[in-house]
């Protein structure tokens with residue numbers, strides 16, 4: 001398989017050449033609607049990010065894609081198969097890195113990776129998988145002696161030991177320090193360069209920007225924005241933010257594509273200096289916080 005070549009979604013959808021094809025996905029837990037009509041189209045060889053705050057529905061979505069959770073509605077095809085009825089052959093092609101650590105703690109890293117390799121028809125060489133995640137020096141150490149970041153690397157080694165076509169990672173770097181996060185990013189990039197399709201969820205905008213060819217921003221179980229990080233910046237980052245204070249001191253904020261007009265109107269209204277006037281362009285972080293309803297109130 002070749003790495004992502006930049007084909008557009010339309011091309012891929014038209015040819016049916018999608019690694020993950022989700023339409024109108026729905027999931028409720030009692031009264032809570034966790035996923036409320038999500039569409040996703042992930043191409044082969046792509047790194048795709050699902051970005052959203054706590055409780056947005058990321059884990060639920062990924063668990064449905066893994067076949068570990070039943071859905072209430074929508075169509076899902078992962079490597080062309082519905083995960084709800086997929087068999088062993090499909091499972092061996094989909095690697096999963098769980099949010100909770102799964103490796104047995106008494107075994108060594110090498111023993112663990114070798115044991116998992118036996119579950120797959122065409123596994124990677126265990127030593128190669130250990131090297132891929134940079135755990136060569138810890139190969140003979142017991143799993144329980146690893147740091148949190150090293151455990152996560154082992155989880156990735158176990159996720160890729162079956163040489164999957166698609167790797168699903170749910171919040172892989174939560175709890176990492178900045179250096180460990182960057183090391184992890186290069187590991188993911190290396191896998192993508194080898195041609196593995198990668199779908200990962202994250203809380204971190206920086207992570208989605210650094211890794212994802214395209215991303216879906218989700219909030220309250222819905223996709224609120226979708227596209228390449230640069231395209232999202234272009235689409236939403238062109239708005240200006242005009243801030244001022246009313247004569248009684250009440251702070252005001254207006255998002256506008258025509259800030260000059262807003263300032264002209266304010267100038268006419270205030271007949272002089274506009275108190276507290278500030279004009280700015282939002283960063284991608286501002287855009288993300290706004291899209292997900294987390295914008296700070298001023």
Ligand code: ATP
Nearest residue numbers: 029032033034052053054055056057058059060061
């Ligand atoms: P986080 O970033 O915190 O992991 P998330 O985006 O992965 O959040 P989900 O874990 O999918 O979000 O949760 C979506 C919503 O569904 C939340 O309101 C959550 O409380 C609820 N939920 C998730 N799992 C269950 C469950 N097993 N039973 C009941 N409600 C659940």
